[in-house]
Amino acid sequence: MKVFVPLDAAARALGADEVVAALQTEAARRGIELTLVRNGSRGMVWLEPLVEVETPDGRVGFGPMDAASVAQVFDGGPLSLGPVEDLPWMKAQTRLTFARCGVIDPLSVDDYRAHGGCAGLMRALGMDVEGRLAEVTASGLRGRGGAGFPTGIKWRTVAGAVADRKYIVCNADEGDSGTFADRMIMEGDPLSLIEGMVIAGITVGATKGFVYLRSEYPDAIAMMNRAVLVARTAGMLGPSVIGSGLAFDMEIRVGAGAYVCGEETSLLNSLEGKRGVVRAKPPLPALEGFMGKPTVVNNVISLATIPVIFERGAAAYAALGIGRSRGTIPLQIAGNVARGGLFEAAFGMSLGGIVDGLAGGTATGRPVKAVQVGGPLGAYFPRALFDVPFGYEDYAGQGGLIGHAGIVVFDDTADMLAQARFAFEFCAVESCGKCTPCRIGAVRGVETVDRIARGDASAIPLLTDLCDTMKAGSLCALGGFTPYPVLSALTHFPGDFACAREAAE
Amino acid sequence: MLDDQAILSRATEIVQAHQGVEGALLPMLHAVQAEFGHVPQAAMPALADAAGVTRAELHGVVSFYHDFREVPAGQVMVRLCRAEACQAMGGDRVAAQVQARLGLDWHETSADGAVTLEPVFCLGLCACAPAAQVNGRLIGRADAARVMAAVAGGQA
Numbered sequence: 337m338k339v340f341v342p343l344d345a346a347a348r349a350l351g352a353d354e355v356v357a358a359l360q361t362e363a364a365r366r367g368i369e370l371t372l373v374r375n376g377s378r379g380m381v382w383l384e385p386l387v388e389v390e391t392p393d394g395r396v397g398f399g400p401m402d403a404a405s406v407a408q409v410f411d412g413g414p415l416s417l418g419p420v421e422d423l424p425w426m427k428a429q430t431r432l433t434f435a436r437c438g439v440i441d442p443l444s445v446d447d448y449r450a451h452g453g454c455a456g457l458m459r460a461l462g463m464d465v466e467g468r469l470a471e472v473t474a475s476g477l478r479g480r481g482g483a484g485f486p487t488g489i490k491w492r493t494v495a496g497a498v499a500d501r502k503y504i505v506c507n508a509d510e511g512d513s514g515t516f517a518d519r520m521i522m523e524g525d526p527l528s529l530i531e532g533m534v535i536a537g538i539t540v541g542a543t544k545g546f547v548y549l550r551s552e553y554p555d556a557i558a559m560m561n562r563a564v565l566v567a568r569t570a571g572m573l574g575p576s577v578i579g580s581g582l583a584f585d586m587e588i589r590v591g592a593g594a595y596v597c598g599e600e601t602s603l604l605n606s607l608e609g610k611r612g613v614v615r616a617k618p619p620l621p622a623l624e625g626f627m628g629k630p631t632v633v634n635n636v637i638s639l640a641t642i643p644v645i646f647e648r649g650a651a652a653y654a655a656l657g658i659g660r661s662r663g664t665i666p667l668q669i670a671g672n673v674a675r676g677g678l679f680e681a682a683f684g685m686s687l688g689g690i691v692d693g694l695a696g697g698t699a700t701g702r703p704v705k706a707v708q709v710g711g712p713l714g715a716y717f718p719r720a721l722f723d724v725p726f727g728y729e730d731y732a733g734q735g736g737l738i739g740h741a742g743i744v745v746f747d748d749t750a751d752m753l754a755q756a757r758f759a760f761e762f763c764a765v766e767s768c769g770k771c772t773p774c775r776i777g778a779v780r781g782v783e784t785v786d787r788i789a790r791g792d793a794s795a796i797p798l799l800t801d802l803c804d805t806m807k808a809g810s811l812c813a814l815g816g817f818t819p820y821p822v823l824s825a826l827t828h829f830p831g832d833f834a835c836a837r838e839a840a841e
Numbered sequence: 842m843l844d845d846q847a848i849l850s851r852a853t854e855i856v857q858a859h860q861g862v863e864g865a866l867l868p869m870l871h872a873v874q875a876e877f878g879h880v881p882q883a884a885m886p887a888l889a890d891a892a893g894v895t896r897a898e899l900h901g902v903v904s905f906y907h908d909f910r911e912v913p914a915g916q917v918m919v920r921l922c923r924a925e926a927c928q929a930m931g932g933d934r935v936a937a938q939v940q941a942r943l944g945l946d947w948h949e950t951s952a953d954g955a956v957t958l959e960p961v962f963c964l965g966l967c968a969c970a971p972a973a974q975v976n977g978r979l980i981g982r983a984d985a986a987r988v989m990a991a992v993a994g995g996q997a
Contacts, residue, residue, distance in 0.1 A: 349966050349981035381968035442967040513924030544863075551871075551908050552964055554977065589864075590871055593907035595962060609866025609892055611905040627863065669968065671929035676968030699930065708925055712962075744926045744967065758928070762962065768905075 337368055338390040339409065342438065344377035344523050345555040346516070351402055352385035358403035359387070366410060378438035379678030380425050383417070393421045418697060425679065425694070430656065432648070432664050433641045434680045437524035443562055445570040448527045453557035454572070456646030460535045461580050469495060472642070474650035476662025481507055481598070482710060482739035482813070483637030484728040487642075490632060493622040494540040497630035502542035504533050504584075505607065505626055505633045508549040508556070509591050509598040512711025513744030514670040516638040518636035520678055522549070525640070526563035527572070530586070532639035534577055535646060536632055537584035546626070547636075548603050551593055560588045595766040597742015599812045600633040602768060613768040614812045635740070639664060656682035661727035671708075671744035672698045688722030691745055692756040702747035706755075706829065709741025712762050713817035715824035716752065737817065752829035757785040759821040763814060774815025777806045781822065788833055796833065799826065845883035851876060852884035856891040866892040868901060879910040915950045915957035917995035919943070919988065920974040923960045926967035929934055930982075935971050936960075938985035943992070955996055 341347070341356050356372065360704055363370040380386060386399035387409050397417035398409050408415050420426060431437075440447035448454065460468050471487025494502060510518040522529060533545045533588065549557050564586060567573045573783035575583045589607060591597050597606045604626050624632025639665070645653045654662045661683035667690060669676050674696035691697070691707055706716040715736030717724070724730055731738045746755075760781030767774045781802055787795035805818035810816040826833055843851070855872045859865040869891065873884050880888075880903055889899045903909045921927075921936045945951060945958040966972035969981035975991035 343966075345979055346966050346969055348983060349979035350969055383970070478954065510965065512964055513922075513963045514926045514967045515963075516967055519965040552961060589868065592867060592870070592909060593961075594905065606867060608864040609902070611902050613905075671926040671970060673968070678968075712925060742926075742967065744929055746929045750929065755925070755928075758925070762924075766962070793968065 338371040338373065340373045340375045340388040341385060342377045343374035344520060346381050347377055350384045354402050354403040355385045355387060355406060356405040356680055359409060362406050362410065373441050375440065376437045376442055377520055378420065378426065379434065381677040384674045394421060396420065399648045412743065430664050431680050432644045433637060434666060434678065436523065436528065437521055440525065442524055442526055442559060443566050445566060448537050452647055453527055454531060456643035457531050457535055457578065459646045460538065465495060465539060471646060471650045475645045475653045477638060477641060477645060478728065479635055480637035480740065482737065487634065487638055490622055491540050494630045494632050497623055499630050500542055501625045501629045503629060503631040504536045504542045504545035505631055506533060506545065506547040506636055506639055507600060507603055507633055508547050508636045509596065509603060510740065511550060511598045512597040512740050512742050514744035515668050515711060516667040517668055519553050519556050521636060521640050523559050526560050527567060528643055529636055529640045530563060530567045530572060532587060532642035534572060534584050535570050535642050538577065538582045538638060540632055542632065542799065543583045545584065546607060547586065547588045548591060548607055549588055549715045550591040556589060557590055564588060596768045596814055599814065600737060603633065610770055613770045616811060645796040657729050658684040658725055665726065665741050668742045669695045670742060672700055672747050673745045674699050678772065683727045684725045685838065686723050686725055687803060690743060695745060698745060700747050704745055705748040705750050706746045706752060708744040708821065708826055710737045711742050712759060713813055714739050714821055715820045716755065716828060718828040736820060752825040752832040753785065753789055756822045756825040757782060759818050760785060763818040767814060771811040771815060773806045773809035777802055777815060778818065848877065848881050848883040849887055852887040856887050863898060870903065874909060878913040894988060915954050917956045917976055917992050918959065919992060920959045920961040922964050922972040924963045927971035930970040934972035935983055935985055939988050942989055956992060
């Protein structure tokens with residue numbers, strides 16, 4: 337009997353390891369030989385730990401499983417979900433980047449290849465550099481870390497730079513609250529990220545790659561380190577990638593708990609062993625990046641999407657999406673939701689469709705009050721903006737950003753003044769200190785929100801003025817975007833700021 | 842307890858094991874902290890030498906990052922997520938309860954050295970919030986009772 341139990345950190349945080357132990361005991365008691373695979377997560381976190389059993393008709397699921405209920409895996413019962421692929425959450429997705437996540441054994445190269453792995457790399461090896469660059473450009477892929485810069489243009493800049501060494505740096509410093517796509521793919525399908533980095537390396541002429549992975553993800557760190565060894569053994573990494581004569585190898589580096597190191601120039605400083613302070617641009621990292629050499633800095637999801645673009649062709653990828661937001665985006669639905677998890681879909685879904693439809697409203701059963709999109713630097717959206725389609729420009733047009741596509745739902749008990757205060761507090765804790773608007777502005781922001789909370793309405797114009805200064809004067813997104821959550825809270829939920837005033841009067 | 846000479850000697854070995862690594866300072870600091878539970882002052886000369894920076898510059902790097910500790914943590918490390926997704930699921934309430942039961946504020950270690958309480962901004966468990974981590978073990982949909990049970994388990 338072949339059984340799958342996720343090793344994903346969320347599944348483990350919900351008791352997957354205890355379920356494994358109970359399954360083994362139960363199988364032994366019944367005299368059944370168990371073949372256990374620790375897969376990644378399918379992304380249906382409300383069903384985790386999701387146990388799957390292989391049958392002639394496909395894999396059937398049981399969840400959310402707990403150690404006391406494992407007999408149901410053998411006998412059936414109320415936790416039985418039927419074929420996993422037929423669950424509405426699975427059927428409604430367009431899983432490209434996450435096609436293998438939750439399906440395969442993350443460290444089995446055979447599994448990986450059997451599910452389309454390495455097909456993109458093989459096609460890329462059959463092209464010349466110009467062909468590869470044209471493919472990435474034609475896919476319309478933009479930076480999935482949040483900035484949305486066209487990946488093809490970045491790669492072309494590095495490819496055209498002349499230097500003795502170039503680097504591929506993967507930004508795996510996924511610090512935004514509400515996001516876990518990087519973690520899930522690194523734990524569930526790490527070879528896809530490695531394959532993407534290899535394609536990036538052979539395209540721009542880099543022979544060395546780094547994954548800068550946040551220390552808060554110990555499971556992902558362990559998995560990526562093992563996956564690099566597996567990839568070397570399989571010839572995906574090394575002096576001659578798949579016998580092509582082209583060299584590429586990589587290392588996993590661990591961050592040290594600084595949110596700002598998710599900003600690409602801070603990350604590069606950190607990787608060089610320095611304080612993770614932001615660098616002024618120009619020079620662009622594409623020309624003077626790691627150790628002053630031309631460097632591609634891409635997010636995990638950008639790089640992990642490269643293989644499927646080469647496997648299926650740029651046109652197939654670019655056919656999905658809206659406007660200048662092409663392809664798919666892994667939505668991460670989190671916070672106060674009935675059904676939370678990862679849902680990969682073409683750009684264009686409405687926020688209401690995501691929150692009311694997919695997520696099924698709040699976990700507490702109370703009305704949705706606000707939805708923060710794009711992490712701690714993203715705007716809070718009220719229900720009145722639930723028709724906004726999910727796309728880079730569409731969100732920018734509403735004073736927000738899609739960021740890394742984290743969606744955090746709050747019910748009507750949320751205090752938006754407190755959320756605005758937290759945005760400044762977080763910025764103050766995490767500011768690298770390089771530029772004044774961020775370093776000082778965040779601290780003054782907390783004080784100003786506190787004045788409003790005490791009933792001082794004259795502090796409101798001061799708050800908007802401070803936000804303008806931070807937006808215009810900060811070196812990076814930390815100081816520059818902290819105004820998004822603050823101003824959106826003030827604009828869309830003025831009652832939470834006025835109530836404080838009335839209470840004081 | 843190691844004396845300063847023993848710490849420096851072990852730190853020198855760690856540093857030597859990182860020869861040839863590009864941008865080796867963070868990997869070395871992680872290795873030193875894994876060895877001693879913090880980054881001891883006695884290890885600083887070896888690290889500064891290897892990285893080619895002054896003691897002051899090294900202090901600048903070590904103090905920049907939340908992870909690196911100047912003093913050892915307690916026997917049990919409790920980390921509670923304070924970020925938005927966990928706030929939306931009552932993370933602040935859970936944190937207040939855990940603080941009260943441990944008698945600790947953020948960044949504090951109990952007088953007997955048993956428990957340290959640290960905030961963390963996101964463990965990537967945002968779809969099963971609030972999240973906690975006790976001695977490395979992750980807890981989804983955390984409440985004060987489950988966190989305290991894990992603390993008791995860590996002390997046993």
